[in-house]
Amino acid sequence: MPQKEPTAPVTLRIATFNVSMDASNYIAAEQWQEAGADALPQALRDGHPQIKAIAEIIQHVRPDILILNEFDYLPEADVLAKFQQDYLEVSQNGEAPIAFPYSYTGPVNTGRSSPFDLNRDGKKTGVGEDAWAYGNYLGQYGMAILSRYPLNQQTSRTFQYFRWGDLPGALQPLVPNSYEPWYSPAAWAEMPLSSKSHWDIVAEVGGFDLHLLVSHPTPPVFDGEENRNGRRNFDEIRFWKEYIGRAPTDFIYDDQGRRGGLSENKRFVIAGDLNASIESEDNLPGAIEQLLEHPLVQGDFVPTSKGGAAHTPDNPLAGQHTASWRKRADYVLPSSYGIKIIDGGVFWPLAEEDKAELVSERERSSDHRLVWLDIQLQ
Numbered sequence: 001m002p003q004k005e006p007t008a009p010v011t012l013r014i015a016t017f018n019v020s021m022d023a024s025n026y027i028a029a030e031q032w033q034e035a036g037a038d039a040l041p042q043a044l045r046d047g048h049p050q051i052k053a054i055a056e057i058i059q060h061v062r063p064d065i066l067i068l069n070e071f072d073y074l075p076e077a078d079v080l081a082k083f084q085q086d087y088l089e090v091s092q093n094g095e096a097p098i099a100f101p102y103s104y105t106g107p108v109n110t111g112r113s114s115p116f117d118l119n120r121d122g123k124k125t126g127v128g129e130d131a132w133a134y135g136n137y138l139g140q141y142g143m144a145i146l147s148r149y150p151l152n153q154q155t156s157r158t159f160q161y162f163r164w165g166d167l168p169g170a171l172q173p174l175v176p177n178s179y180e181p182w183y184s185p186a187a188w189a190e191m192p193l194s195s196k197s198h199w200d201i202v203a204e205v206g207g208f209d210l211h212l213l214v215s216h217p218t219p220p221v222f223d224g225e226e227n228r229n230g231r232r233n234f235d236e237i238r239f240w241k242e243y244i245g246r247a248p249t250d251f252i253y254d255d256q257g258r259r260g261g262l263s264e265n266k267r268f269v270i271a272g273d274l275n276a277s278i279e280s281e282d283n284l285p286g287a288i289e290q291l292l293e294h295p296l297v298q299g300d301f302v303p304t305s306k307g308g309a310a311h312t313p314d315n316p317l318a319g320q321h322t323a324s325w326r327k328r329a330d331y332v333l334p335s336s337y338g339i340k341i342i343d344g345g346v347f348w349p350l351a352e353e354d355k356a357e358l359v360s361e362r363e364r365s366s367d368h369r370l371v372w373l374d375i376q377l378q
Contacts, residue, residue, distance in 0.1 A: 010205050010207075013375075014064065014066075016273070017368065017369075018216075018273040019071055019366050020070050022070055023136065025363070026048065032137070033136045033137060037138070041077040044082045049364075052087060055088050056092035056355070059092055060355065065146070069141070069216045069273040070142075070366075071142055072139050072141070074139050080105050104145040106158055107197070108194075109194055109196060110131065110134060111136060112131055113127065113132075114130055116184060118183065132191070133218060145212060151204075152202040152203075155202045157200040157256060158256070159193075160192065161192055162198070162252070163193065164232065166193075167235055171235050172188065173227060173228035174226060182226045194215065195232060197215070198215045210269065211262060211266055211268035215236060215239075215240070217236035217237055220233040220234075220276070220282045227284075234287045237288065237291060238290055240290075244296050246264070267339055274291075274329065292333075299333060307350050308322070308346055311326070332371055342374040342375060344372060347369050348369045
């Protein structure tokens, strides 16, 4: 007998925030590979002001579900619980503490050692550009979800090991001015698509299942003419286009061995730092439009801020920007099915407004801004 849909709508606030909580904010660059994995745990113990500022922003906006990007995955140090207990659940600068009873985090490909010379510099270092995704230590630039609502681990899916070459029409990088693949056949056969991971984590919200489709595609820069990062960024975004689509999805497999994409008439939110913008010449053309123009995605509503508009006053799109480097990079994109958008915004106060100092520079909090949507499940 089919399960009945809930009849009472549920309203909640969902947010995404690239918090820059990795070694690059806490120790010198020459220490990243050797001591990077100890940097965030030490910063949490020290009461680092950047982490306090991040917590203050979260307490001020008060999301019900929060996606964190660039939050190191260091399970042995239990950094996520430490952040919650010592920062979010403690008042920051007069803001009310905030508690998230449910959380999810998991392994990522950043810093995961490969045996190949992936950047073709003649060395096989296993780290940095020779890791399966750029990282100076395992777990750098990780991801996490914090939630006031239960997260169903049994029905959730992860795609950390889905191979790039298994995406139909994968944009395999080529050596410039040739038809030679950039990656060796052996490396390409093992290369994961996701530079961190792709997650479909199911939140149980008042009788509704809400699929949180979370990822953090690689920046489309820091490479050469082969554009291996730009191509990977495009295909990491395209994974969600295929996953939610109605075309055959039998090629998709998750880390648990299950095949196929998201079935029809499911409520979802695609969230995270997607490192793509309609303004960016670094992205392959149409990268983010794959989602913004998708018929199953509500891509027309754009969260804005007055602070972003003032940051680049000569750019008519500046109010949409979510990063200090003047692009919209961070997204909360709900499904067309079963979700009504009520409101949304970007936490970026004007210079003369309260809490503007929290976003005055990257060192103060992050080079990204928290993006939020108020939605109603119906």
